[in-house]
Amino acid sequence: MATYNLTINGKSKQVDVDPGTPMLWVLRDYLDLVGTKFGCGIAQCGACTIHLDGNAVRSCQLPVSAAQDAEITTIEGLSENGDHPVQEAWKEHDVPQCGYCQAGQIMTASALLKSNPNPSDEEIENAMNGNICRCGTYTRIKAAVKTASQNL
């Protein structure tokens, strides 16, 4: 066990956990930020995507020890009032079915649009390809990313 100082959604947090604990479980079990989801544990599904200094990373593969001194953003902190252009676009296209993967999809999409505000279809597909949606909402996700891109 060791103590870690983290910056999550702009707030300082301290946790006392095993150094190897992935950020996914630090967020979920210790900080009650459960919007970040567990899907596979091996960075193959994207459900656990968060932003580390603005970049989309899979939190199941990010040890807490590597997350110090970085700005972490989770779905809960993406926007103050749930009105990030990506969230708004998701609402407009009524994207979710079961909804479980959508936080991860939104975090990947918002990181993409930050670095590339006007992505092509191919760039969207490449960026989003690591995020599985078992319900198959892919066509709506792509449309929503485009809408968000227009409303940035």
Next chain:
Amino acid sequence: MKTVNTKLNRRSFLKASALAGGGMMLSFSWLAGCKPTEEEMLTMPKEWFELNSYIKIGENGVVTLYSPNPEFGSNVKTSMPMILAEELDTDWKNVMVEQADFYPERFDRQFTGGSQGIRQGWTPLRTAGATARAMLVSAAAQSWNVPATEITTSAGQIEHKSSGKKAHYGEMASLAATQEIPEEVAMKDVSDFAIIGTSKKNVDAEKILTGKPMFAIDHKVPGMKYAAIVHPPAFGMRLKSFDKSSVSGMSGIMDVFPIQVFKEDYARNFFDTTTFPELLAVVGNSTWEVMQAKKQLSAEWEEAPESTFPMAGRGGGTTDITIPSGLENSGTHKSKMEEYIQKSGNVVRRDGDPESAFAKAAKVLERTYTAPFLAHNTMEPMNCFADVSGDKAVIYGPTQAPEFIMGTLSSSLGIPRENIQINLARMGGGFGRRAYSHHMVEAALISQKIQTPVKMVYTREDDMSAGVYRPTYSATYRAALDENNNLLAFHVKAGGIPETPLHANRFPAGAIDNYLAEAWEIPSNITIGAFRAPRSNFIAGAEQSFLDELAEEMGKDPIEFRLELLERAETNPVGQRNDYDPKRYAGVLELVRETSAWNNPQAGVSRGVSAYFCHNSYVAEVVDLKIVDSQPTVESVFAAVDCGIVVNPDAARNMGEGAIVDGIGNAFYGEMTFENGAPTKRNFDRYRMIRHKEAPRKIQVDFVDNNEDPTGLGEPLFPPVFAALANSLYKATGKRYYEQPFAPQLEMENLRM
């Protein structure tokens, strides 16, 4: 306007006040914030008045509707309350939705599966809405001293035109709650619907998109412990021994112990499918710690002998079910299936004299289709929260079928049903998998043992290797043609491990004079369960691929050929037991012919068509495919659907789009295989799922516009896409694809997959 007798649905008129509410969550249809905003605070009434199980109204006119069925992504939590709101005649803007927990005393059929939620909820929900409206009208009549028949309602307002009296529902709610339940109530004409048929957004969208806790895996209470399970590494194996000391020094680990899912003498029900009735539980302080310990836990496993257990029959009594011993292999499965394909099966249906017709045929077309086992792979792995203390239990978990697990919970815990509360979590996918809810029993047994609240979570590997798969299937089709290519006879022989996919009375049965259907089954210890459109999800692809090839052989357009058969089934049906309506079947083919511009395809695309009837709905689909840089790419999919009245059109299209994506993914890549009883794929690194790049560029879902009562939607768009894809691949590559998944064969054609 038609009237309905309310007695049929009496159970829904029990008042909830006598029952303690557990875990119920509010969802404003229009705001849906987790913490009430200022606007919501102003809107929250001071007092609620219950009109029946489904409906309560605040003094300020705000309406709460309970959504009875578990939500796994088919959006029943929005569409079922829409049906209530329609007949209540309220304004959707004033509606809040709450997920009802499992209260069989209050709600009918709290089951999500078989595409039956809307179909079977249609009349009960309309009745509940219309009854509450009638009680509000009756209260107004009493207050205003005017005849109820002169009172009208509209969007939550009550009016007596001749006296000019007006009130909103909230003003009458208190008095309405004391009115007698009317014996008969009037229901709206379809033409008067104001909510049904208009697209409403998902009532939980705001929570989903901001990461609010809404799944069982998100649940936490003070003092809660975490648990993981360890199950045998292979089907046909069981626990021999384990060494607790192998993990006892590990950080955060409390205990390791075995749990028995079933009591010895318990007669299981049809949904009591569990692969490993004995498991090891690891309990500790966090998910990560128990997952680490489970990797390190040393346990010995041994081959399980053949076992027999009692299963409760539908009409009372029990039958013994035998699970064979042995460690099975996919290679052996294949060779066994090849044997059965050569043998005769059990005749399920015979019309005319198929044997003679085949004997005198000028030409016989015979093709065999196969598909592998599939894992459901819901994005949220199996998990459950349980708090068992003394003789009381609270279970909060993802289940499609709380009724089917309640008896098991009661037996396994030794706690009477009335002391067990099952609360219904939103599910991160279901697809049939969560109709088998033994994860709830497992969590409950762990909590019972430690007398502490616990959340048990499967790893992805546990989830993928725990069985309850879609079975592996095979179907052999034969068609007898005369020298003029007229169809003389049709023969299907279909089987699988361990069940047959045959639906002997579906199309083209009824359209062909000489018809033979045979079934076979090979026993196995690999557990299976319902998987989106059970059996149809394979047999549709086989049948519709065969009809495509047969149409070509006969020199006919594939849509025209099907329409000819359906015309025959309609005008002069063969046999008595045909379980489809040929006219509605033909209707979706005609619609997709129009929407896809069948005779005028986009340049450069290869198209395939398919149609199927299941879960009371009719669907035809056209797939347009292109080979781009040596890669098969689905450009467009057109679907035409007849599921009667569409309650929530945009959400219905979303469901259809998802089913099409799911079908394309499974047709191309889906496959589970076994070596010495062990599943060879345990996570998404090896089990290939369809991803963004492989999804169709465009999906268009159109509905037949009619006023038929609504039927299934979650499943019917899934089965036909397999053949529409296969038939388009044939056009693109010149080869027919008989064996799922298609990707390995396409790679052999030097295509990139």
